[in-house]
Amino acid sequence: MNLEHFLKNEAPSWMSDSGADTDIAISTRIRLARNLDGYRFPRSFTEQEAKRVDEVVTNALLNYQEGCNFSHFTIKEMPALQRLVLVEKHLISPLLAKKEKSASVVISNDESISVMVNEEDHLRIQCLTPGFQLFETYENANKLDSYLEKHLPYAFNETFGYLTSCPTNVGTGLRASVMMHLPALTMSNQMKVMTQMLTRLGMVVRGIYGEGSENLGNIYQISNQVTLGKSEQEILEDLQNVVTQILQNERNARHSLMKQAPIALEDRIQRALGTLRYARIMTSEEAATCLSNVRLGVDLGLIKDISVSILNECMILIQQGFVQQYAGTTLQATERDLFRAKLLREKLNGDSHNSKEKGEEKYDV
Template sequence: MVIEKFLDNSLSSWMAGRGEHSDIVMSTRIRLARNLTGYRFPLAFTEDEAHRIDQSISATLLDASEELQMNISSVQIKDLSELNRQVLVEKHLISPKLANSRIEGSVLLSEDESVSVMINEEDHIRMQCLFPGLQIEEAYALADKIDRILEKELSYAFDEQFGYLTSCPTNTGTGLRASVMMHLPALTMSKQMNRIVTIISRLGMVVRGIYGEGSEALGNVYQVSNQTTLGKTEEDILADLQSITEQIIQKEKEARSALLKHSANTLEDRLYRSLGTLSYARIMTTEEAGKCLSDVRLGIDMGLIQDVDVTILNECMVFMQPGFLQKFAGATLNTSERDMFRAKLIRERLQKMGEKRITKGEELA
């Protein structure tokens, strides 16, 4: 079954890449919201309209696979179990809103999962492109290419004064949400994040948790995105996000240097204790796992922890979530069972990495 390849592996192919500033910026996401003319928006449309919209968009993009130079698969949300929907949310491939939708909807996914086009979510089309590291222009270029392919075949709801029309007024205009996912442990440890969030909000940006609006900054991971879509061009929005992201990167680097300069022993002890917890703990909550993974990632990026692959941490960050845990377990787990299984999976993953490293060392010898 096509969907299984997107559900069985916690690590998307694009996550293995290392884009610019990847020691701080984990990923870049570009999302475009669009609606078709001649149909009511998803808040008010009928099942028949939803079906026709889904067919039109899916057919257009599936036919464009060769032009996009990527294999695209279509997945019907109604065909997925609640657990499988949750797994796709945890991989950032669909939104919680689409996962909980009772109207006919689907998602078109590229083979490496860097492209996800949600159909009949809050808008008829929500296309997103995910790239590793800081690659705002590159991610936007791909999203724009997909957008142009769709617009050649389909008629968008567009107004000369207001731009692209969307279900929520906050998306009207460009329909563009550009965001970067950043790992900011040093700014968090030094208690500077509240001040930075306040400053960012004054500049027309918003800071959210790892899963967007309403979520918490698990593992010191924050999403920074534009808040304004009307009255600015796409180029202005992208330039503003690039500028603010670079300033945050600089602040995080300065905070890391300060920690290393003033409390190196304490910092190193904390990071290695977290590595020990991940390697040997038998019970671990989501929050504790997130904190420990954040510490180890910081240790790797600062050169304090050697021989741990950061892609393993990316993988652990995804599969420690409730949906993936139950998918791997093949059973419904209560909270305490998830805490035990989470610790077991992380422990085994790190042990396998260690065994692979030893084997490689023996071959070199």
């Protein structure tokens, strides 16, 4: 596949509504950090070493034959806008997007797997699935990891486990996370207390793009913080239990909102839908908030004519990189707000096909 396939396809398979608990759990991600024995880690290696790591890892991945076709892309050959779009689709990290030394990403055609090469570690294997599917997602990642371990010399220590650039990843190298839409817990001011509780349980709550990012549209990533001293099974079981409890708490909070202030809640939801369908200027923050309210309305059965899959597409579509990708040119902030509103009007008024056709043209503001 060429890069355009991944840039124009705003709805990757892992953002479908086919998984478990998709009313709250948007997606599940498993990330495995690995390094190669005999090479310095990315923070201190030379350009020559970086090229060699990229070469051996890529060759192994492109020979993977387990029903998964990969495409390879070199980061420094991409314009900044293309890198930003891949970050917004969670296919690469913000850190990889800034890399100057030889770094690359290998992506499966359905975008459910991406392997970042020479990010913080030599390899970051990432698998994504829709909904709440921790163990299934881990099996996908582990299958690829086992294949690579047979073909590459992993840096492994019998005492400490997999060796990584950052000490917080040593051991299993496993970060498991679930992206969750938690509007009712946010509205009822319960997220601060819940975040503190999760920290005590060895979990971490982050924004939509991971560490240091905002929770745009009431979307949070819940993930494990401990990778050393626990097995992969124990890490997954702990997160499974935590996310199951959060799912129940969010559903209870939604029930309370419906019971205590149904008219006010429906008014909030319908106002958000009206804004998305008719506004002429829309910031990414306002768009995310409105999409969150509309998604809640769909999940509660208050909105019948919009699918969750369309809202998932819009979540990606409203981001800075995607807006400019659709416009076909670099836009200033005010211009992005105009074009973002235009895309949302077309997408949510049932004219998504026409939206794509118009979006491919250069937008003249």
